[in-house]
Amino acid sequence: MKNNNKNPWFWIPTLYFAEGLPYVIIMTVSVIMYKNLGISNSDIALYTSWLYLPWVIKPFWSPIIDMFKTKRWWILTMQILLGGGLAGVAFAIPTTLFFQISLAVFWLLAFSSATHDIAADGFYMIALDEHNQSLFVGIRSTFYRIASIMGQGIVVMIAGYLEKYYETATAWSYTFLGIAILILLISIYHYFSLPKISSDKAIRNGNELNTFIHTFISFFQKKQIGIALLFMLIYRLGEAQLVKIASPFLLDSAEAGGLSLSTTEVGFIYGTIGVIALTLGGILGGIVVATSGIGKWKWPMILCMNIPNLVYVYLSIFTPVQYWITCTCIALEQFGYGFGFTLYMLYLIYFAQGENKTAHYAICTGIMAIGMMLPGMVSGYIQEAIGYQNFFIWVCICTIPSFIVLKYLPFNSNFGKK
Secondary structure (H helix, E strand, C coil): CCCCCCCHHHCHHHHHHHHHHHHHHHHHHHHHHHHHCCCCHHHHHHHHHHHHHHHHCHHHHHHHHHHCCCHHHHHHHHHHHHHHHHHHHHHHCCCCCHHHHHHHHHHHHHHHHHHHHHHHHHHHHHHCCHHHHHHHHHHHHHHHHHHHHHHHHHHHHHHHHHCCCCCHHHHHHHHHHHHHHHHHHHHHHHHHHCCCCCCCCCCCCCCHHHHHHHHHHHHCCCCCHHHHHHHHHHCCHHHHHHHHHHHHHHHCCHHHCCCCCCHHHHHHHHHHHHHHHHHHHHHHHHHHHHHHCHHHHHHHHHHHHHHHHHHHHHHHHHCCCCHHHHHHHHHHHHHHHHHHHHHHHHHHHHHCCCCCHHHHHHHHHHHHHHHHHHHHHHHHHHHHHHHHHHHHHHHHHCCHHHHHHHHCCCCCCCCCCC
16 A cells, blocks of 8 residues: 555656756756866866766665665655755855865765665655556656756856856855755655655665675676677767867857857757757657667667767867857757667667666666766866867767677667557
8 A cells, every 4th residue: 555645746746856956967067167167178077077976886775775764765865965965065166175175065966866866766666556657757757857957057047147247156156055945945845745655664674685786697697798888888988078078168268269158158058959959859769769669760860869969070160159050059969869869778778678677777877877977087188188179070989989889789670669
């Protein structure tokens, strides 16, 4: 008996908004903030890429959440920690050691956010029956996307607006303080709105460690594990580097090879146009695979994933002053990424099939995070060594291995087809 007498509409939208907002703040908005505060591209790429680590190792500590306290408790506690941590970043920004202090707080925020993800997804599974899980899966995805628009778009645009009236550090401090208050208000709301589920309790049967070890070993005993790991690690090799340098490129001065856009303009490009194009690409990808299966679309998808990176080569060579040209280029790149990323996510689902598919999928997402973290760490050093134009050419070259691996990747051509 689930004892769930609260309408899911009262808590699912806000829960997944609260899941998405901290992630985009930690992984994306931090890059823009540090660039505005004068941190070098190499330091930005290196240290913010390390923030992927909690999502890399998330599968290793997810069993701990089941062993101690309820998922509802973890959700509320992590939201309070996230709100307090964001306030800590706000107070650290105006200090002389802002980079070191804020990075330390971002580390804590990253672990709190990853833990919140585990608890929220687990709570969703036990609070709803299968029918409602299917019914609300689109709602949770939608509000996660809304959080991305809020973070990459509205939050960055607010910071850019405040920069007109305050010093840059003060503007970002006020911005982070506002986000902290929002998260804390959501945590208070969830205290009253999240249902109390009878099955939501700590589970300790003494076999957790043996079960985890067996699950982990069985993952690496899967057939074709070598080529599968290679695909998971290199499919986003170019994108992993591009994502850390794209915003600094747009913000940097013309003398440094950038486009000299304002913070508000960058927020509008990525937070509204970019997210909408990304979402449309993902929706289209899901539709065509459901209609025809992945076999027919895997090559168009990998092309759409990688070829649009050339728009950054164009932007770095011609540095157009017309804002609409830049917006169009970013929209094309984000749409292609959304469409092409469908192939990647479907392969993770495909490879995780079988016994322990939930745990194996979690391991796949951890490997996915490694594929983003390691290339991103060195991307700033590469860019500073060869300049923006050559860096974007290098990104395009880095997409070639994924085409080679895909050719030899075993995949059921009809997978995903209705």
